[in-house]
Amino acid sequence: MSQPSTVPVVEHAAARKRYEILVDGRRAGLTAYRDRGAQRVFYHTEIDDAFAGQGLASRLVQEALTDVRNSGKRIVPVCPYVAKFLKRHEEFADLVDDVTPDVLRWLDTEPA
Template sequence: MTQPAAAPTVRRVDAKQRYEIVVGGETVGLTAYRDRDDQRVFYHTEIDDAFAGQGLASLLVEQALTDVRNSGKRVVPVCAYVAKFLERHDEFADMADPVTPDVLRWLETELAH
């Protein structure tokens, strides 16, 4: 008899400025951010190739955005995956701010540190 797959869990890892998705104790994906005043700027999302196609990125981003909403912050979707998720999920549209040249310059400086 096969063991059922462990349910994925999402956790915020403030020290690494990212949310991680964990399956069976193994971190299999992440969405990275930087905080800018009252905005959480998401700039990269990835899922391990071995876990692709299982809806994990969607679950990860949904739970990350729910956490951001609960914290009272806004979202800036520099990451293409987060931007597409927001387009498909109107329930988060009210908390999204546009990606501006100012935000991109700021992010570039942040990531250079």
């Protein structure tokens, strides 16, 4: 008899300014952000190689963006994966602000 697979869980690790996706309690990936006023600037997403190809990045980003919607913030997709996700998921289009040179300069100078 096979063991039931564990459903991945997305958690907001606010103190570390990221969302994490956990599989069997192990962190499988993350999407990192910095808040800039009413904007949540996503700048990096990664999935551990051991979990690649399972659709975890998409689930992680979808749940993170849903949380942003619920918080009343806006999304700035500096991260290429988040930007690509947003092109395929127009339901978040009303929350997206453009990546501008000002945002990029701010991100370079903002402490981690």
